[in-house]
Amino acid sequence: MEPADRDAGIDLAELLAAFSLATDLGLGQPMEHVLRSWRIAERLAQHVDVPEEQRRSLFHVSMLAWVGCVADSPEVAASFGDDIAFRADSYTADLAGLAGMGFFLRRAGRGGPMWHRLRVATTLVRTGGQNVVRGMQSHCVTTSTLAERLGLGQDVVTALRQFFTRWDGRGVPNGVGGDDIAPAVRLLHLADVVEVRYRTGGIEDALEVARARRGRQFAPGVVDAFLAHAPEVLAEAGTGIDPLSADPRLRRPLTGGELDAALEAFADFTDLRCASRAGHSRGVAELAAAAAGSMGLPAGDVVATRRAGLLHDIGLHGVPVTVLDQAGPLSATDRERVRLSSYYTERVLARPAALARLGAIAATAHERMDGSGYHRGLSGASVPMTGRLLAAACAYRAMLEPRAHRAALSTKQAVDLVRDAIRGGALDGDAAEAVLAAAGNGSRRRVTGPAGLTPREVEVLVLISRGARTGEVAERLRISRKTAGSHIERIYTKTGASSRATATLFALRNGLLDPLDL
Structure with missing residues (x-):
């Protein structure tokens, strides 16, 4: 069986749940907000007339509904400043x-000079908020596109395109409301808001917002069910990712090839957060994996390096676009927010176990051998070879891409800086x-492992x-015993090792053994 056809050890539901934690960061909410919202909606579905097929799609709609916010983050930041703070306030x-226009006007141009704030506010009034509408439309199209890439059903795709509708028909698309809205979306409209209001203001606040928006944003039947069963619906809504696989409706094990395709999709969406980063994660992944293969790392490490490369910037969902796209020097606070992104990457991917190793590798992409990197400040032997490759690939690729504070560097400049x-x-x-x-830049010396080890000797x-x-x-390598013995003798000679123990210490010191595997 080809590696791409083997069970990857993870369900699509588990992967979506993990990615939803990154979405939480972009919404300015504590991790598991999206998961808690789904559980509230799922419990509500038991008290309203929702067809079974719509209940099956509820999980996927819940996990993906807010993913599109990354696509319009640059536009949100241009109009309203810190995009994460804006979304947090929107609840x-x-x-x-x-009321909505007042909310937008109070935040128009926030963080910018007075002339910018006046210009944004004037444009909002003159156009009736058309730029906001276009952002919502873009969000829905982008999110539904991701659902299609993940092979989800048309019911999920259709529901995601309705995420910004309202029961009263005053949402996006304009005029779509009432019973035309998919039942899963009606449930999620309420659950998304009351999760926040319950967590921050208690059950009375959750009940109050449901009553206030009944027949406007929220479907009356859904509100009535919530008012009648609120304590039951809200109780212990956040029980984490682990129980997901126990629900047979959500079981969809991924093959290696399907996992790679899903991670590529998430990488592309992560890079949408900044226009200048388009294709960055894919580029880093391909470079690091090719380099890992050329150095003779085990096949499993090559695959893990590529997958970690696709995921290494997922923590940027927790950093405002106003920081990522700042043209001038960052303040100490903003520098710390960027440094935290690799911590977020590790935390988002900490569960399930199949993602934990990828997350640990991905989080080393910004570490440096001299201890000057982040977020742990690792150095020397503490950085595995997978992390060293990611760090080099990320640094090189970023140099070739434009950033707010500089133009893209030439290949020669990037090579010299590396x-x-x-x-x-x-x-x-x-x-x-x-x-x-x-990357095709040649090398001043033949690419080998440490101490001049050949790729086969590294294996x-x-x-x-x-x-x-x-x-x-x-x-294991399908070679003769004599050839294997010759390789071991040459390894001992090149590394100065005298035993398996000293050879192992050499491998650890040079990052050839991932501590997570020991």
Whole structure:
């Protein structure tokens, strides 16, 4: 069986639940807000007349409904400042009619000079908020496109396109309301808001907002069911990701190929957060994986490096676009917010177990060999080779991309800066040279592993460090016992090792063994 056809050890539901934690960051909400909203909607569905097929789609609609916010983040930031703070504040107001316009006007141009605030406010009034409407439309189209890429049904795609509708027909698309709205969306409209209001203001606040928006934003039948069963519906709504796989309706194990396709989709959406980052995650993943293969890392490590590369910037959902796209120097506070992004990456991917290793690798993409990186400030042997490759690939790729504070660098400039970082001790020389070679820039020396180990010798070293004897090495690599013995002798000679133990220490010191595997 080909690797792409094997069970990847993760369900689509588990993957979507993990990605929803990144969405929570972008909404300015504590992690598991989206999951709690789904559980509230799921419990409400038991008290209203919702067809079974709509209940089956409720989970996927809930997990993806807010994903599109990354697509319009630059536009939101241009009009309203900090996009994360704007979305967090939006839970306090009904966004239709005069109340909605008042909310937008109070936040128009926030964080900018007075002339900018006046210009944004004037445009909002003159156009009737058409830029906001276009942002909502873009959000829905982008989110439904992701659902299609993930192979979800047409019911999910259709529901996601209705996310900004209202029961009174004053949402987006204009005039769509009432019973034309998919039952899953009607449930989620209420659940998304009351989860926040219950968490921040208690059950009375949740009941109050439901009553106030009944027949306007919220479907009357859904509100009535909520008012009648609120304590039951709200009780212990946040029980985490782990129980998801226990629900047979959500079971959809992914093959390796399906997991790769899903991670590529999430990588593309993550990069939408800033226009200048389009394609960054894919580029880093491909470079790092090619370099890992050229260095002779085990096949599993090559795959993990690529997947971690696709995910390494997922924590940027927790950093406002106003910080990511700032042209001038960042303040100490904003620098800290950027440094936290790799922490968010690790936390978002901490569950389930199949993602935890990828998250741990992805979180090292900004570490440096001299300890100057983030978020842990790891150095030397503490950084696995997978992380060293990601760090070099991320640094090189970012140099070739424009940023708010500089234009894109030329290939020569990027290569020179990478080699400066090698000389300065920030980047691992073997890993960085392998990345440059994978990018087609050649290398001043033949790309090898540490101490001049060939790719095959690296494979053998990893195997013996993990306890394999000569015969087992021969069997695993499908070579003769004599050839395996010759490889081991050359490894000992090149590394100065005298035993398996000292060879293992060499492998650890040079990042060839991932501590997570030991």
